[in-house]
Amino acid sequence: MSEAVLTEVENGIMVVTINRPEAKNAVNLAVAKGIAAAMDELDSNPEIRVAILTGADNSFCAGMDLKAFVTGEMPIIPGKGFAGLCEASPKKPLIGAVEGYALAGGCELALSCDLLVVADNSKFGIPEAKRGLAAAAGGLMKLPRMIPSRIAMELALTGDFIDSARAYDLGLVNQVVPAGTTLEAAKALAAKIVANAPMSIEASKRVIMEQVDWSTEEMFAKQQAIVDPIFVSHDATEGAKAFAEKRAPNWLGK
Structure with missing residues (x-):
């Protein structure tokens, strides 16, 4: 470089x-x-x-x-x-x-x-x-x-x-x-x-960046397509477990 x-x-x-x-x-x-x-x-x-x-x-x-x-x-x-x-x-x-x-x-x-x-x-x-x-x-x-x-x-x-x-x-x-x-x-x-989950961070940034051009009728569907993978990810489960167990989460980014 x-x-x-x-x-x-x-x-x-x-x-x-x-x-x-x-x-x-x-x-x-x-x-x-x-x-x-x-x-x-x-x-x-x-x-x-x-x-x-x-x-x-x-x-x-x-x-x-x-x-x-x-x-x-x-x-x-x-x-x-x-x-x-x-x-x-x-x-x-x-x-x-x-x-x-x-x-x-x-x-x-x-x-x-x-x-x-x-x-x-x-x-x-x-x-x-x-x-x-x-x-x-x-x-x-x-x-x-x-x-x-x-x-x-x-x-x-x-x-x-x-x-x-x-x-x-x-x-x-x-x-x-x-x-x-x-x-x-x-x-x-x-x-x-x-300190936060990698997939959550990237998806959140993407939604905020892209939503400027979304209509009211389509915005939730477009958001869903981006964030759905987060809710079935390993890190989503890990975040819930870590909260319940009062410990820091171990993010894997998947």
Whole structure:
């Protein structure tokens, strides 16, 4: 895997670090390939239950590497989109640990995470219009699904930033923690997820992601098709037994 992206796994948690601090962790093709490879490993390795995406040197991501862009390089992976992530969410949970700035493509990376733990000095924005571009890696579509559409419109048209407190008030992020502690807090959140049944976690994420497009008439049938295997699984029985026996469950993921 590229040195532009570093990974480590411990206790079922993979930490994926964008490692271009000299460029404020801007996304070039090497970063896109590295993140895509990490997401493939997350979903294919049963020992990994959840991933955390963060940036090196107390900075999340300043967006697309514009110097690389003007040379014709596009940090896009077919089928996965910008940064190897924005068009294809992994099956397993992904937590963003944001220190500093998450701007433009960096904001779109944050929007592609399932949960966000951010520093109290973080800034978010999609200022692409200031550079003659557009937030086409999901910002224009995902942001109005997560916050009021008029606020999303304002951010897209003005290119203004919002701080972590405003992002929390809008429901864009899950936790705001002191600067320098986001990875620690994200690991604590990830540990809570790891403690739960793998099949339940993946199915729950899938339903929440897909239900946006379901009609009222079809939603329960579509949900049933996804969750039915859980109720006849080994882990369902194990969860009930563990509760009755007042012990921690031993999940097998089947």
